[in-house]
Amino acid sequence: MSDDARTLEERADAYLDGDLGREEALGFERDLALRPEVATALAAALALRELLGSLPPVDPPAGLTDRIARALPLGRRASPRVVPGDASPVQAALAGLAWTFRGTTVAAMGAAAPALSASAGMAQVRWALGPLGAVPEPTPRPRRPLWRRVLFGKGRP
Amino acid sequence: MALESVSEAELARRCRRGDPAAWRVLVERFTPLVYRLAVRVVRDGAEAEDVSQEVFLRMHRSFDTYDATRPLAPWVARTAYHACLRRLEGGARRELARDPDALADAPDEQARTPEQATAGAELSALLLSALRDLPAQDRALLDLRYREGLSDAEVAEATGMPVNTVKTRIFRARARLRGWLAPLLGRISP
Numbered sequence: 001m002s003d004d005a006r007t008l009e010e011r012a013d014a015y016l017d018g019d020l021g022r023e024e025a026l027g028f029e030r031d032l033a034l035r036p037e038v039a040t041a042l043a044a045a046l047a048l049r050e051l052l053g054s055l056p057p058v059d060p061p062a063g064l065t066d067r068i069a070r071a072l073p074l075g076r077r078a079s080p081r082v083v084p085g086d087a088s089p090v091q092a093a094l095a096g097l098a099w100t101f102r103g104t105t106v107a108a109m110g111a112a113a114p115a116l117s118a119s120a121g122m123a124q125v126r127w128a129l130g131p132l133g134a135v136p137e138p139t140p141r142p143r144r145p146l147w148r149r150v151l152f153g154k155g156r157p
Numbered sequence: 158m159a160l161e162s163v164s165e166a167e168l169a170r171r172c173r174r175g176d177p178a179a180w181r182v183l184v185e186r187f188t189p190l191v192y193r194l195a196v197r198v199v200r201d202g203a204e205a206e207d208v209s210q211e212v213f214l215r216m217h218r219s220f221d222t223y224d225a226t227r228p229l230a231p232w233v234a235r236t237a238y239h240a241c242l243r244r245l246e247g248g249a250r251r252e253l254a255r256d257p258d259a260l261a262d263a264p265d266e267q268a269r270t271p272e273q274a275t276a277g278a279e280l281s282a283l284l285l286s287a288l289r290d291l292p293a294q295d296r297a298l299l300d301l302r303y304r305e306g307l308s309d310a311e312v313a314e315a316t317g318m319p320v321n322t323v324k325t326r327i328f329r330a331r332a333r334l335r336g337w338l339a340p341l342l343g344r345i346s347p
Contacts, residue, residue: 009335013328017309048335051284052303060192064206068213069184074177 008038012045161185165229173220183229184213190230190305191237197300198241198293208244212237227314231307234315238297245293280341287337295330302327 006014014020015028031038160168160182168186171179191212195205216223216236223232288296294316301312302323309327313320 009332010328013331017324019324044335044339045331048331048338049303051280051338052299052334053306055281055285055304058193058196060188060209061202061206064192064209065185065188067206068188068210069181071210072180072184072213072217074175074180 008041009045012038012041015042016045016049166225169220169223169225169229173223173225180217183216187229187233188213190233193304194234194237194297194300195241197288197296197304198238199244200289204244208237208240211244212240215240228311230305231311231314234301234305234307234311235317238301238316241297242293280338283338283341284334287334291330291333295326298323298327299330 011020011024011028015025020028028038032042160171160178163171163182168179168183172183188209191209192205195208195212196202199205199208212233216233219236223229288299291299298312298316301307301315302309307315309320309323312318312327313323316323318326
């Protein structure tokens with residue numbers, strides 16, 4: 001917006017906000033020295049800002065902070081999960097298990113894995129990431145042939 | 158280090174962990190801001206207390222959404238600002254349900270002069286009176302900008318408005334106030 005399109009008050013506000021371009025700001029400062037009405041507009045703009053910033057303080061009522069703090073569910077959160085100091089039972093349970101995610105296998109290292117530090121707890125359980133081929137295929141459980149299951153049903157030879 | 162003097166980032170980190178002492182400090186540090194804004198916007202002390210309590214409960218529930226790389230004050234102010242507007246909307250709906258013409262009776266700030274409104278009153282009282290007749294959103298903008306010292310960008314963050322909208326609205330609100338207070342502002346000019 002050019003100087004001409006703004007009112008004096010708008011220019012004063014824009015000057016205080018730093019929204020005038022360099023040339024406009026210099027022009028405003030020149031006017032300030034030459035035209036009393038520019039100085040009056042600037043003083044009024046400053047006075048309003050000072051007034052807005054210096055209104056009587058509005059203090060919260062006594063006890064409001066306490067009431068708010070009491071109303072918050074503080075200390076009622078679930079306590080953090082306790083990490084076991086000895087991870088060996090978990091390692092044993094996980095040993096030999098493997099999960100496959102889109103071609104990558106995540107396998108829990110067994111109790112025999114040398115890198116595992118049970119004393120440090122679960123944080124130390126290490127996971128091996130590798131291609132599916134690196135993990136041995138689980139041995140398939142022998143199943144009865146379909147015709148036997150159809151003919152003899154469950155529990156029959 | 159005493160919790161009262163820890164940085165905002167550290168305070169936020171502890172609050173995120175659910176540390177009750179940190180929450181207590183957060184409440185103490187920001188209740189004045191929340192309450193002042195609420196009083197300015199909802200214009201009722203008891204309502205402002207309710208809003209303040211609601212604001213901290215909301216913050217407690219949604220603290221995970223706070224971006225710890227940003228200053229806390231605009232985030233607190235945003236929660237407070239929206240809580241105030243919701244409260245006002247609820248109040249307006251209740252008011253309209255009771256009396257559909259209630260809003261039509263709202264005071265017209267153009268219709269009175271400073272002399273009529275608060276003849277002989279002090280300037281700040283006159284300003285408070287004029288502020289009450291501004292739209293709630295403009296009151297909040299002026300409060301955040303000039304009382305709480307937030308920058309235009311932080312006010313924009315707090316209110317969810319674009320920075321240019323904030324500037325324009327603040328500019329118009331100031332112009333309206335200036336029109337109201339012109340005789341007195343002229344008197345205190347050098």
